[in-house]
Amino acid sequence: MNDQNFDTHAIGVAEPVAETNPELEKAARQTLNRLSHGKVTHSATEFVRSRYDIKVDVEGGSALVFNSVTRSLILLSSEEAAVYEQLGETAFAASQIADHLLLQALAAGGHIVGAGVNELASVKADYEKRRGSKNTLVLTVAPTMSCNFACGYCFQGLLKPTKKMGRDVQDAILTFVKAQKDITALSVVWYGGEPLMGRDSIYRLSDRLIAWCDKNKISYSAGMVSNAWFLDAEVASQLYARRCQWVQVTLDGDRDTHDKMRPLTSGKGTYDRIIKNIGDTLDNTPMSISVRVNVGQSNVSRANELLDQFTKLEFTKRGKFYVYFSAIEASTPESGTAFDEKMAKIDFNKQVLDLEDRARKLGFAGIQKAPSSYSGMCVAASSNGLVIAGNGDLHKCWETAHDPSKRVGTVFDPSTMEGNANKAVWDEWTPFDNPICSSCKILPMCGGHCAQRFLYGDGTSLPCPSWKWNTAEYIFSRASDLGVVKKEQWLPDQSTAIAKQSGERHSPASLAFSQARALEKASVVVGKTIDKEALFAGEVEAGGVESDRNV
Amino acid sequence: MAQVRSAGSRYASNPIALASFMAGLQLQPNLLLDEQLNRSVGASGRNFFFSYVMHHVLPRVFSPSHLVGLGGRFALGIEGVGAYTVTILNRRVVTLAGFPLDMDGRTVTDTIVRADAFLALFNHALSDLAEQTLLRNAPAPTAS
Numbered sequence: 001m002n003d004q005n006f007d008t009h010a011i012g013v014a015e016p017v018a019e020t021n022p023e024l025e026k027a028a029r030q031t032l033n034r035l036s037h038g039k040v041t042h043s044a045t046e047f048v049r050s051r052y053d054i055k056v057d058v059e060g061g062s063a064l065v066f067n068s069v070t071r072s073l074i075l076l077s078s079e080e081a082a083v084y085e086q087l088g089e090t091a092f093a094a095s096q097i098a099d100h101l102l103l104q105a106l107a108a109g110g111h112i113v114g115a116g117v118n119e120l121a122s123v124k125a126d127y128e129k130r131r132g133s134k135n136t137l138v139l140t141v142a143p144t145m146s147c148n149f150a151c152g153y154c155f156q157g158l159l160k161p162t163k164k165m166g167r168d169v170q171d172a173i174l175t176f177v178k179a180q181k182d183i184t185a186l187s188v189v190w191y192g193g194e195p196l197m198g199r200d201s202i203y204r205l206s207d208r209l210i211a212w213c214d215k216n217k218i219s220y221s222a223g224m225v226s227n228a229w230f231l232d233a234e235v236a237s238q239l240y241a242r243r244c245q246w247v248q249v250t251l252d253g254d255r256d257t258h259d260k261m262r263p264l265t266s267g268k269g270t271y272d273r274i275i276k277n278i279g280d281t282l283d284n285t286p287m288s289i290s291v292r293v294n295v296g297q298s299n300v301s302r303a304n305e306l307l308d309q310f311t312k313l314e315f316t317k318r319g320k321f322y323v324y325f326s327a328i329e330a331s332t333p334e335s336g337t338a339f340d341e342k343m344a345k346i347d348f349n350k351q352v353l354d355l356e357d358r359a360r361k362l363g364f365a366g367i368q369k370a371p372s373s374y375s376g377m378c379v380a381a382s383s384n385g386l387v388i389a390g391n392g393d394l395h396k397c398w399e400t401a402h403d404p405s406k407r408v409g410t411v412f413d414p415s416t417m418e419g420n421a422n423k424a425v426w427d428e429w430t431p432f433d434n435p436i437c438s439s440c441k442i443l444p445m446c447g448g449h450c451a452q453r454f455l456y457g458d459g460t461s462l463p464c465p466s467w468k469w470n471t472a473e474y475i476f477s478r479a480s481d482l483g484v485v486k487k488e489q490w491l492p493d494q495s496t497a498i499a500k501q502s503g504e505r506h507s508p509a510s511l512a513f514s515q516a517r518a519l520e521k522a523s524v525v526v527g528k529t530i531d532k533e534a535l536f537a538g539e540v541e542a543g544g545v546e547s548d549r550n551v
Numbered sequence: 552m553a554q555v556r557s558a559g560s561r562y563a564s565n566p567i568a569l570a571s572f573m574a575g576l577q578l579q580p581n582l583l584l585d586e587q588l589n590r591s592v593g594a595s596g597r598n599f600f601f602s603y604v605m606h607h608v609l610p611r612v613f614s615p616s617h618l619v620g621l622g623g624r625f626a627l628g629i630e631g632v633g634a635y636t637v638t639i640l641n642r643r644v645v646t647l648a649g650f651p652l653d654m655d656g657r658t659v660t661d662t663i664v665r666a667d668a669f670l671a672l673f674n675h676a677l678s679d680l681a682e683q684t685l686l687r688n689a690p691a692p693t694a695s
Contacts, residue, residue: 021688024684029681034589035677105670
């Protein structure tokens with residue numbers, strides 16, 4: 001609908017407030033800014049289809065169109081889908097779409113953009129801005145790398161150090177946080193090993209950090225990744241009192257399956273106690289429990305039994321309880337049985353679609369939705385994100401925290417991060433340097449997803465999120481749950497594995513290319529050549545304190 | 552709105568009824584200051600935007616006298632989203648979830664509109680409101 005055809009009397013605009021109102025003026029400008037891509041006027045010359053539009057054909061000729069920048073999802077009738085298809089990849093004039101309401105809907109959803117708009121540059125600018133944001137400090141803190149479980153596939157290996165974080169490290173962390181002058185928020189994830197084996201450190205550090213944050217009007221939030229062995233009602237309450245809002249717990253199937261995959265170091269089973277502790281936590285605190293089910297060759301067929309058990313226990317009625325599925329991957333050389341357990345991405349994603357669908361039906365997950373930001377904006381990618389090991393070593397990634405050779409500095413002297421080669425590699429990596437990510441249609445909601453896979457992977461663990469592998473299925477699932485399409489309208493040839501709606505996939509070669517590019521740029525930053533062998537061997541630390549402690 | 556009317560039943564099951572209903576909207580500039588409305592546009596939650604507009608915005612901006620002129624009640628369906636009854640209650644406009652029932656227990660529907668059409672109409676109205684607010688708040692030209 002353009003101005004010439006729009007009847008302004010159909011929808012009235014009442015007389016405004018008489019005085020000039022700067023706040024109102026600002027709000028009006030922001031509204032126009034937000035809606036300007038939806039305002040089609042005769043002065044707009046040419047448009048193109050968004051490069052981030054993903055179309056899923058539906059039975060009967062209709063089509064779902066999803067845009068990964070705006071997250072808009074619309075259903076086009078068969079006539080509208082034909083018009084949309086005819087637009088092609090080249091620029092077109094607004095007049096080429098005779099249906100003005102269709103034009104308006106496409107523009108409002110970001111499905112068509114001005115022909116002069118460089119969407120890739122726009123996404124890159126947005127990504128860099130978020131990555132470089134200094135407002136929130138994200139810390140993953142491991143009070144110990146010790147663990148009472150012996151999961152065969154653990155990427156930290158089975159031989160774990162036993163030392164716990166001392167007061168000196170805690171005080172250094174507090175000093176580090178106090179030195180961050182610009183932050184408005186602090187987000188802490190307690191990690192390990194098993195973090196509750198060092199819970200005294202968690203309690204003390206939480207108390208000090210919360211007091212400092214409250215004093216300085218810094219918003220504080222926390223969560224935890226735990227095996228839940230120690231997470232009884234007492235401990236859960238203590239954590240909740242220290243603003244720990246969520247805990248992620250792993251359960252790998254029904255009792256028999258889980259106990260084989262995640263036993264105590266003594267070999268005994270852990271399932272029953274974990275289930276009890278989850279129930280007690282839900283009954284006694286408002287903390288949310290998110291159960292991660294690691295799926296591999298040997299347990300994929302038993303995951304449904306676990307969902308049945310959760311239903312029987314009525315976990316969703318007792319509190320905030322969620323379930324999600326993750327592929328077992330051999331992400332580090334220490335990953336043990338993961339090398340045997342891992343499934344090919346295509347196989348995993350095919351199986352997990354059914355599991356996710358069932359989890360949704362049982363109330364363990366909400367309807368499918370796109371990530372609200374970049375799923376790859378983790379502590380490793382964020383410029384203001386760090387992992388702190390129990391001995392004070394600073395890392396960028398959860399998956400290197402057990403390996404001192406990959407540290408980026410020490411919390412006792414944060415200046416050690418400057419000129420550190422490991423850090424430079426993390427900082428210089430970007431998804432925009434490789435053609436697969438740059439051309440991918442889900443880049444605006446992915447951002448590369450997992451930098452660790454690019455930098456330290458062996459080329460066989462691919463970094464892409466499940467949205468890459470199930471693009472069409474997720475789009476259709478969301479539309480179906482919203483009542484816009486019926487399940488029977490799914491067309492098998494639209495399967496992502498066949499139609500590859502999101503674009504080309506990574507390969508060992510593309511990952512190697514991305515790694516090489518990051519090493520090349522990091523070499524310039526630190527002023528000496530960093531090659532792949534040296535990076536993996538950990539011989540490239542420039543300056544800093546050598547750590548002979550392995551906590 | 553003219554486009555909706557001329558498109559027959561393509562965007563709305565009864566475009567004339569929809570046009571009659573939309574004529575009752577009286578958008579005030581202070582609607583632009585509604586933070587929740589601005590946030591809800593990007594919300595990925597299930598139909599949060601539509602729910603907010605129908606239940607929280609519409610009662611504030613709809614003319615009670617116009618609704619009386621429509622019979623005191625209007626049953627609007629947004630396809631794929633939900634059903635709403637806009638009604639007069641104690642001289643105020645309120646929006647209830649669901650369609651009303653007639654004396655025989657049958658559902659009454661005045662019109663069902665496509666969600667994208669509703670969104671386009673609302674955004675266009677908001678955009679016009681913003682433009683006219685800026686025009687009317689612009690400083691008066693000084694004498695030369």
